[in-house]
Amino acid sequence: MATRVTAERSASALTEQRGGAKPKSGEPAISVKGVTKTFRIPRHRPSTLKERVMHPLTVIPKTEFAAAQDVSFDVAEGEFFGIVGRNGSGKSTLLKLLAGIYVPDSGTVSVRGRISPFIELGVGFNPELTARDNVIVNGTLLGLTRAEIARRYPKILEFAELEEFEDLKLKNYSSGMLVRLAFSTAIQVDGEVLLFDEVLAVGDTGFQEKCFEEFRRMRRDGRTMVLVTHSMEAVRRFCDRAMLIERGKVVRVGDPDSVAEHYREMVSGKAEAVGAHHDSSRFGDNSADALGAWVEDSKGERRDVVEQGERITFCAAFEFRERFTEPALGIQVKGENGSDAFAMNTIWAERETGTFEAGERVVLRVAIDNRLGVGAYTLTPGVANRDGTRIADLRLNLSGFRVDGKRWTGAAVDLPYELSVERDSGGGKPR
Amino acid sequence: MSEARRFAELTLTLAVNEFKLRYYGNVLGYFWSLAKPLMTFAVIYVAFTEILKVGTSTPHFAAMLICGIVLFNFFAEATGGSVTSLVASGSLIRKIPVPALAIPMSIVVQAFFTLCLNLVAIGIFFAIDGVEVTRDWLQAPLILAGLLFVTTAFSSLLANLYVPFRDTGQIWEVLSQVFFWGSAVLYSIQNIDEPLRGLIMFNPLAVVMVQMHHSIIDQSQPSALGAAGGGHLLVATLIVLVVFASGALMYRHVRPRLAEQI
Numbered sequence: 001m002a003t004r005v006t007a008e009r010s011a012s013a014l015t016e017q018r019g020g021a022k023p024k025s026g027e028p029a030i031s032v033k034g035v036t037k038t039f040r041i042p043r044h045r046p047s048t049l050k051e052r053v054m055h056p057l058t059v060i061p062k063t064e065f066a067a068a069q070d071v072s073f074d075v076a077e078g079e080f081f082g083i084v085g086r087n088g089s090g091k092s093t094l095l096k097l098l099a100g101i102y103v104p105d106s107g108t109v110s111v112r113g114r115i116s117p118f119i120e121l122g123v124g125f126n127p128e129l130t131a132r133d134n135v136i137v138n139g140t141l142l143g144l145t146r147a148e149i150a151r152r153y154p155k156i157l158e159f160a161e162l163e164e165f166e167d168l169k170l171k172n173y174s175s176g177m178l179v180r181l182a183f184s185t186a187i188q189v190d191g192e193v194l195l196f197d198e199v200l201a202v203g204d205t206g207f208q209e210k211c212f213e214e215f216r217r218m219r220r221d222g223r224t225m226v227l228v229t230h231s232m233e234a235v236r237r238f239c240d241r242a243m244l245i246e247r248g249k250v251v252r253v254g255d256p257d258s259v260a261e262h263y264r265e266m267v268s269g270k271a272e273a274v275g276a277h278h279d280s281s282r283f284g285d286n287s288a289d290a291l292g293a294w295v296e297d298s299k300g301e302r303r304d305v306v307e308q309g310e311r312i313t314f315c316a317a318f319e320f321r322e323r324f325t326e327p328a329l330g331i332q333v334k335g336e337n338g339s340d341a342f343a344m345n346t347i348w349a350e351r352e353t354g355t356f357e358a359g360e361r362v363v364l365r366v367a368i369d370n371r372l373g374v375g376a377y378t379l380t381p382g383v384a385n386r387d388g389t390r391i392a393d394l395r396l397n398l399s400g401f402r403v404d405g406k407r408w409t410g411a412a413v414d415l416p417y418e419l420s421v422e423r424d425s426g427g428g429k430p431r
Numbered sequence: 432m433s434e435a436r437r438f439a440e441l442t443l444t445l446a447v448n449e450f451k452l453r454y455y456g457n458v459l460g461y462f463w464s465l466a467k468p469l470m471t472f473a474v475i476y477v478a479f480t481e482i483l484k485v486g487t488s489t490p491h492f493a494a495m496l497i498c499g500i501v502l503f504n505f506f507a508e509a510t511g512g513s514v515t516s517l518v519a520s521g522s523l524i525r526k527i528p529v530p531a532l533a534i535p536m537s538i539v540v541q542a543f544f545t546l547c548l549n550l551v552a553i554g555i556f557f558a559i560d561g562v563e564v565t566r567d568w569l570q571a572p573l574i575l576a577g578l579l580f581v582t583t584a585f586s587s588l589l590a591n592l593y594v595p596f597r598d599t600g601q602i603w604e605v606l607s608q609v610f611f612w613g614s615a616v617l618y619s620i621q622n623i624d625e626p627l628r629g630l631i632m633f634n635p636l637a638v639v640m641v642q643m644h645h646s647i648i649d650q651s652q653p654s655a656l657g658a659a660g661g662g663h664l665l666v667a668t669l670i671v672l673v674v675f676a677s678g679a680l681m682y683r684h685v686r687p688r689l690a691e692q693i
Contacts, residue, residue, distance in 0.1 A: 039691055048598035096690070100528040103687040120526040128452055140444040141527050143437060 027112065028074035029193055029224040030081075030098060035107035037068040037093060037248075067093040068104070069248040075241075077112075078222040082235040082242035082256060084263050087337045090248040091228045092197060095119060098226060099195055113192025113224075114143065120197070122182030127171035131162060134170055135185050142189045152188045159210065160184035180207055187214055194218065196227045230410055232260040267336065267376045267402070284383075284393035288324060291317040291361070293331060293379035295401045306370055308405030308414055313367040314344075316381035318393070320356045327353050328388045329364040332380040333372070334397060341372060341412045347388050371415055374408040377401055438530045445537035450544050464545050465552050468500045475500070475617060489619050491649050494553075494560040498648065499616035499640055501549045506582050506636060507607055509542035513586035514593050514600045517685075521693040531689055532682060535590035539583055546575075557648075567646040574646065578639045581671050587678035594685045594692055615640040620658045632659030635667045 041063045067090040075081040085091045096102045097109055099117045124137045135156055139149040157163050160180040170178065219225065229235060235242050235256045242259040244251040244266070252262050293316040297303050306312045316331050330345025344366050346353055356362065364381075378397035384390060405414060454460035476496055479485050489495065513535035517524070520534045593599040614636040620628060631637045638655045645654040655664060685692070 040688075049592075049596040049602060050598055052596065101525065101690050115528070117527060123523055123527045126448065126452065129448060133448055133451065137444055137448050140441050141523065141529055145436070146440055146444065 027077070029077040029079070029112050030075040030226070031108075031110045032074070032098070033072050033108045035068050035071045035097060035104045035109060036066070037097060037102060037104050039065045039067055041065065066248045068097065070107070071245070071248070071250055072107075073243055073250065073253055075224055075226060077224055078219075080219065080225045080227070080238050080240045082239035082259070083226065083228045083245065084230070084232070084235055084242060084259065085245040085251075086230075086267065089246050091245055093248075094245065095195055095197055095226065095228045111193055114189070116186065116189040116191030116194045117142070118186055118194060118196045121186055122178060125170060125178070125182065128169060130169055131157070131166045131173075131181055135181065138182065138185045139188065142186060143191075144189060149188075156181075156184045156188055159187065159214075161207070176207075183207075183211060187211075191223070193224045194226070196225065196229075198227075198229050198231075230408075232263060232408070235260050282393065282395045284391040286393065287322050288318055288320045288327065288383045288392035290381040290383055290393045290395045290398065291319055293317075293381040293395075293398050295379070296365075303401065305402045305404055308370055308372070308374065308403055310370055311367060312370045313365050314379065315366075316364045316379070317361060318364070318381070318383045319361045320358055322358045323356070324392075325355045326386040327356065327362075327392070328384045328386060329353060329362065330382050330384075331364065331366060332382070334378045334380060335373075335412050336376050339412070341377060342368075345382075345388070370403065371413050372403045373411045373414045374403055374405040377403065434530070438533050438536075441530065441533040442536045442540055445533065446540035446544065449537065449541045453541075461548060464548060468497065468504050468549055469552065471500050471504075472497050479617070489622065490651070491560050491562055492619075494557050494562050494648050495619060495644055496617065497556045498553055498643060499614075501546065501553055502578060502640065502643065503611060503614060503616045503636070504549070505542050505546040506578070506585075506610070508545065509539040509582045510585045510589055510603065511607065512538040512542065513590045514603055515590075517590045517594055517689070518693045524693060525690050531686065532587060532590075535586045536583065539579070539586050542582075543579060562648055565646075565650065567650065570642070570646040574639055574642050577642075578636075580675075581635045581639065584671050584675035584678060588674050588681060591678060591681035591685050594689065610634070610636055613637060615644070619644060619652055621653055629659055629663060632663040633666050633670065635671045638664060638667045 071094065083091045083094055093102065096119065097104055098111060099115060099119060100109075100111075101119075122134075122138060124141045125134050126137070129137075132153065135153060136146065136149055139152075140146065144152070157166055160177075160183070162177060162181055165173070165177065170181075173181070215225075225238075227234065227238065239256045241254065242256045243253045244259050244263050246266065251266070252259055293314070294302050295304075295306055296313040296315055297306065298311045298313075300313075303312070314331050314333065316329065318327070318329060320327070328345055328347045330343065330347075332340055333342040335341045346364070353362070378400045380394065380396050381398060382394040383392045384394075385392070454464065472493075476493060479496075480487050480492070516535045516538055517531055520531075523529055523534070524531055589599060589603055613631055613634050615623075615631065620631065620637070620641045623631060632641070632655070641653065641658050642655040644652040645657070
């Protein structure tokens with residue numbers, strides 16, 4: 001929680017720069033035209049030469065996954081461009097396409113100038129080597145020459161505040177020191193185009209300030225920046241323009257406010273909802289039907305949007321097609337990425353349900369104090385036999401609802417907490 | 432920075448670091464790097480001269496043996512290390528735009544550093560064995576360059592083949608054995624009769640060894656040209672070029688999907 005607070009404070013420091021940089025020339029710094037990228041995941045692995053020789057004509061079955069579909073956009077020189085989307089929407093793939101890590105199946109990606117990738121910090125770091133050796137490897141991987149690294153090495157150490165520890169092997173560094181070293185090296189690449197994958201919040205507060213100061217300088221210099229993020233707050237504060245993608249397709253490109261709003265609506269399931277709801281599927285032996293699932297507030301009214309902290313009730317209605325003794329009834333609440341946020345049923349609650357005749361209906365109600373994190377959720381109602389071994393009807397992601405609150409944390413739950421920040425007087429030494 | 436320079440710098444940096452990891456902060460590091468070829472030498476020497484009693488007829492057998500073992504050791508270490516190198520470096524390739532071939536190449540370079548260190552050991556053996564320094568020693572860098580090229584060609588092909596075909600490692604282990612016995616490491620080519628001799632001289636590695644025997648150790652040994660004739664040398668050269676070209680083609684094929692396949 002402490003990092004979150006500081007991240008917000010530091011983030012605001014960049015706000016004043018927004019819209020400051022103007023394109024210098026007509027030509028875009030980044031131009032992406034009709035880019036498609038499909039991942040093919042072989043169903044069985046690893047394939048071998050032996051297999052190929054023995055069965056030369058066999059086609060290994062592959063699952064295809066389109067991470068980018070006919071994506072086109074330009075980023076002007078000096079522009080701060082945001083790419084947003086849900087988990088698995090293809091935004092990180094897009095960043096890797098820009099960086100040249102992935103090669104598109106079709107279409108073109110052109111980037112003018114040297115790229116500074118902030119996709120992963122400290123690539124190639126080896127714990128057995130000293131800071132110096134690691135900076136050389138990491139810097140070379142990032143595209144610096146050995147001469148450039150030698151020249152900038154003192155600056156890197158100074159920026160990372162690690163002058164005293166340069167001969168220490170990295171395995172003796174604390175995680176904070178590692179991040180500082182990695183970040184300081186990455187900054188030295190000094191490319192014309194910077195690519196970020198949500199790494200803005202690094203290190204302690206003091207160091208973060210320095211990083212933001214460095215970004216501000218780069219922005220003043222007219223560097224082009226691309227940021228991939230979940231955070232609408234970051235988009236609104238930093239970006240000149242933003243792009244929303246979903247399932248590898250561009251949904252919208254425009255000013256940050258409208259894109260952030262579109263994203264919020266999309267996540268809540270109001271806009272042309274793509275995602276969890278539509279994956280709805282159903283199984284069971286049809287001896288009973290799950291009719292519906294919904295959320296009610298404390299007054300018993302149905303709600304699509306509920307507030308954090310209020311008392312809410314998850315409801316599910318079932319109808320039996322034949323005589324049913326002691327049915328087990330349950331509801332699962334799933335988050336955006338399909339993971340279970342909360343699940344409950346009559347078996348765990350050790351609640352007897354009784355016997356139902358064909359055509360009879362029942363409603364299951366579960367009330368909670370809403371501690372779910374801000375975001376979109378789906379409800380999966382299910383009915384099964386007494387011990388839950390035979391499913392009568394299970395309807396995945398049958399309906400959805402959204403939780404609103406003060407802030408989006410990206411976490412499944414938002415529990416009450418007490419926070420303390422204490423200065424560690426013995427600090428500064430490596431662990 | 433030009434692509435070629437970036438490639439060269441990256442290769443060198445990775446090689447130097449791997450080398451440091453192996454030998455630095457480890458007083459015995461260098462001696463360990465010597466121990467492997469020396470042990471192999473000792474075992475084979477005793478087996479050949481004392482048990483099988485076959486090496487005694489060849490002059491400078493000890494010098495030829497240690498020389499062959501060190502050179503082959505380089506080839507085996509470089510190619511063996513390269514096979515899995517691209518896949519093992521997934522954490523780099525998936526996260527940073529990097530000329531991937533620099534990774535197997537850095538392994539070749541690192542093995543070459545070790546070879547250079549081991550040359551000292553060869554020198555000591557040569558002195559003990561009474562090998563004369565001649566003007567032909569000037570050929571040594573050329574022969575080593577040839578060996579380096581052969582090794583580079585094989586390493587690059589193997590590293591790229593391993594990406595789609597994960598049994599390349601096992602296959603190469605077996606083939607390495609064939610190379611070991613078929614590369615005039617353990618014997619002088621003049622003790623081998625046709626047609627086996629001709630067959631061996633198609634092997635580029637054997638060409639390197641035989642020429643080394645002739646120019647560096649004992650001029651009475653046949654040269655690569657003398658051992659089998661120009662036709663064989665041409666074929667051996669073609670084999671290396673084909674391996675090299677296959678490696679390059681394979682890389683072009685593998686490269687677009689490299690980051691997602693490993």
